[in-house]
Amino acid sequence: MTYQLHQGVGHPVPGIRLASTAAGIRYTDRDDLCLLELATTGQVAAVFTQNRFCAAPVVVAQQHLAADTARYLLINAGNANAGTGAAGEQVARDSCALVAEQVGCRSEQVLPFSTGVIGEDLPLAPLCAAVPTLCANLTEDVWASAAASIMTTDTRLKLCSCTLEIAGRPVTITGMAKGSGMIHPNMATLLAYIATDAQIAQPVLQQMLQTAVVQSFNAISVDGDTSTNDACVLLASGASGIQIVPDTEAAARMQAALNVLSRDLAYQVVQDGEGATKCVTIRVEEAANEREARLVAEAIAGSPLVKTALFASDPNWGRILAAVGRAPVARLDIQALRIWLDQVCIVSAGGRDPGYTEQAGQQVLCQDAFTIRVALCQGVASTELLTCDLSYDYIRINADYRS
Amino acid sequence: MTYQLHQGVGHPVPGIRLASTAAGIRYTDRDDLCLLELATTGQVAAVFTQNRFCAAPVVVAQQHLAADTARYLLINAGNANAGTGAAGEQVARDSCALVAEQVGCRSEQVLPFSTGVIGEDLPLAPLCAAVPTLCANLTEDVWASAAASIMTTDTRLKLCSCTLEIAGRPVTITGMAKGSGMIHPNMATLLAYIATDAQIAQPVLQQMLQTAVVQSFNAISVDGDTSTNDACVLLASGASGIQIVPDTEAAARMQAALNVLSRDLAYQVVQDGEGATKCVTIRVEEAANEREARLVAEAIAGSPLVKTALFASDPNWGRILAAVGRAPVARLDIQALRIWLDQVCIVSAGGRDPGYTEQAGQQVLCQDAFTIRVALCQGVASTELLTCDLSYDYIRINADYRS
Numbered sequence: 001m002t003y004q005l006h007q008g009v010g011h012p013v014p015g016i017r018l019a020s021t022a023a024g025i026r027y028t029d030r031d032d033l034c035l036l037e038l039a040t041t042g043q044v045a046a047v048f049t050q051n052r053f054c055a056a057p058v059v060v061a062q063q064h065l066a067a068d069t070a071r072y073l074l075i076n077a078g079n080a081n082a083g084t085g086a087a088g089e090q091v092a093r094d095s096c097a098l099v100a101e102q103v104g105c106r107s108e109q110v111l112p113f114s115t116g117v118i119g120e121d122l123p124l125a126p127l128c129a130a131v132p133t134l135c136a137n138l139t140e141d142v143w144a145s146a147a148a149s150i151m152t153t154d155t156r157l158k159l160c161s162c163t164l165e166i167a168g169r170p171v172t173i174t175g176m177a178k179g180s181g182m183i184h185p186n187m188a189t190l191l192a193y194i195a196t197d198a199q200i201a202q203p204v205l206q207q208m209l210q211t212a213v214v215q216s217f218n219a220i221s222v223d224g225d226t227s228t229n230d231a232c233v234l235l236a237s238g239a240s241g242i243q244i245v246p247d248t249e250a251a252a253r254m255q256a257a258l259n260v261l262s263r264d265l266a267y268q269v270v271q272d273g274e275g276a277t278k279c280v281t282i283r284v285e286e287a288a289n290e291r292e293a294r295l296v297a298e299a300i301a302g303s304p305l306v307k308t309a310l311f312a313s314d315p316n317w318g319r320i321l322a323a324v325g326r327a328p329v330a331r332l333d334i335q336a337l338r339i340w341l342d343q344v345c346i347v348s349a350g351g352r353d354p355g356y357t358e359q360a361g362q363q364v365l366c367q368d369a370f371t372i373r374v375a376l377c378q379g380v381a382s383t384e385l386l387t388c389d390l391s392y393d394y395i396r397i398n399a400d401y402r403s
Numbered sequence: 404m405t406y407q408l409h410q411g412v413g414h415p416v417p418g419i420r421l422a423s424t425a426a427g428i429r430y431t432d433r434d435d436l437c438l439l440e441l442a443t444t445g446q447v448a449a450v451f452t453q454n455r456f457c458a459a460p461v462v463v464a465q466q467h468l469a470a471d472t473a474r475y476l477l478i479n480a481g482n483a484n485a486g487t488g489a490a491g492e493q494v495a496r497d498s499c500a501l502v503a504e505q506v507g508c509r510s511e512q513v514l515p516f517s518t519g520v521i522g523e524d525l526p527l528a529p530l531c532a533a534v535p536t537l538c539a540n541l542t543e544d545v546w547a548s549a550a551a552s553i554m555t556t557d558t559r560l561k562l563c564s565c566t567l568e569i570a571g572r573p574v575t576i577t578g579m580a581k582g583s584g585m586i587h588p589n590m591a592t593l594l595a596y597i598a599t600d601a602q603i604a605q606p607v608l609q610q611m612l613q614t615a616v617v618q619s620f621n622a623i624s625v626d627g628d629t630s631t632n633d634a635c636v637l638l639a640s641g642a643s644g645i646q647i648v649p650d651t652e653a654a655a656r657m658q659a660a661l662n663v664l665s666r667d668l669a670y671q672v673v674q675d676g677e678g679a680t681k682c683v684t685i686r687v688e689e690a691a692n693e694r695e696a697r698l699v700a701e702a703i704a705g706s707p708l709v710k711t712a713l714f715a716s717d718p719n720w721g722r723i724l725a726a727v728g729r730a731p732v733a734r735l736d737i738q739a740l741r742i743w744l745d746q747v748c749i750v751s752a753g754g755r756d757p758g759y760t761e762q763a764g765q766q767v768l769c770q771d772a773f774t775i776r777v778a779l780c781q782g783v784a785s786t787e788l789l790t791c792d793l794s795y796d797y798i799r800i801n802a803d804y805r806s
Contacts, residue, residue, distance in 0.1 A: 052735045053728025083721045085754030118721020228725050308801035318486045318521020322631050325456025332455045351488030352522055392798050398711035
């Protein structure tokens, strides 16, 4: 593929300006409020959490997207403004109005996003005080500080850029994400903002985002919980003047670059999973269909017993087999399926593979990253899911989060 | 109800003899092998794990039950004999033959049970050495040592007796259980052995057991994993001479006593859940149907974020609401549903209840046992599920189990 991936880097994207500031909503010693501005020539695509208990900003952002063309994204960390009822929605709307007033656009052109503690009122006063500063400081080359400002329990900022040439001219894609717990498919259960200077019509942009999300943010699992707030937004500023037309070679290359960038951000999220010490790919092959492959992968990724064994670098393959055994799929042939840790076959014929040694299994599990591969012997469908282990630190982080 | 429940006690049951011994299969300093004998007048009912990856003893026990009338149960702790293929099934069969030879019955009259590490070969030699001792020492009044011999990561033995009068004569029910992790509905994911001296025909006994299990062992959840091995067996020796005829007042009282005893054993299992510090009842009411009530209860009980908040005594009701929001039910009205911690209403109208104070919530959560109650405002169905919190010790126990 003819793109360059720059991991951990946030190249400026022409037509996109950002700013962050310390509004003091919850944290006292760091930036916790971020604003993104999209050029007037731009388009926006977004996907949101599928949790039925949506946070106020998700409700308002969806209404605003339906009503107008978005130009500003306002993101606060530390308070999710979720479970806050009608008052919470009013705060979300008011925060959009604050931005609109400062920059001279319509309120509906501003989308609000929040992440943090659920069920506490989001105060408007700190936003009132901070928004003018934010609007005054918009600039192109501050992706890293913007990415830092949206973190909650994250321990590192998540950035990635991708550059490619289309028709001999450079196109940039840059993305940032936050999220380390509550990460489970459907959907992102995190916040991710990806921007490009390509020019892409809205329906095309929406389709490109959905394609990218399915194989990245919707294919990761930290603790099986989904959040009330999470969203993934794709901005196309059009500033490069390079138009992406569907069903062209350029569109295919753009999609490929977007996919790899999204996967990199998703990988960073799992790597930073709450308390995670290992990044584990669950690959399920030879399934009757993709849905069943996914159900088996989720059963493994969702098993606390598997995840604690991974933490202990214990090749307790019996726990993996037991997790497969409870996957709610129609057909499962325990005698025929095989399981590998990387290249080490551990299970065949319903039991330990004859060639397996504990030492070989342990060697795989001592790595920071490896693959658990299951071949179901039912068909040709396959899927991959990225997950992490379950450690003491997961408990510490989540038991202490509010204290 | 006219029964007496004796918690933590194992009254002898006429017609049932037990023995335990230290076979040295895995543990070196404790009993790890147990034998139960049922009088020749007795009947047996059993339910098994629904995990498709069944352990060898489960396969063999089901075959033996189908072929003959069981009279002996042989239970070992420390090795699950699961994922051990055809060789594992042979060991399970051979262990039954060992007992049969000693006591002079058919092999098919012996049912094998195993619990412990998955995927390691169960050696026959220690069983060969121990079975004669076991058979020689069968006696009625050793339920406590029998219950201790089947423990694995359990920290306390689980016993309960219930006495009732039928037709002016005493009937006894005594049960023992093991299990502290891998506890999730469908099914038991633990071992439980309940015995009575009543005389009950096999189909009636099977129905009574299934009724009892649905509202006890299948209504608890520690970590969402189900095991490859678990089973619940109900023995009726008939030694009291008191016959239980279906659809009589006596049958109803017997069922009620069996239900309460099963629930008590299930409660003991959750109390001893790996690392558990709190026993939490999830009650879902006003559901459209029982299935949806159950799905909502499972979403709450299965959320690591809810469970770590419970561990921290943190009334983070937003996490509860988020768990409800991801339950896979057809209808969910976030605005209409209400949530309580015991008597404290925490959520109404899609947000924090106006009368709620953090202090009131915290008071409930600081208790050892309390109820999270959700009213869905959809219908009249309800369900209860028992679960526990997720603590550091869960990780310690499960990360260290094999080392």
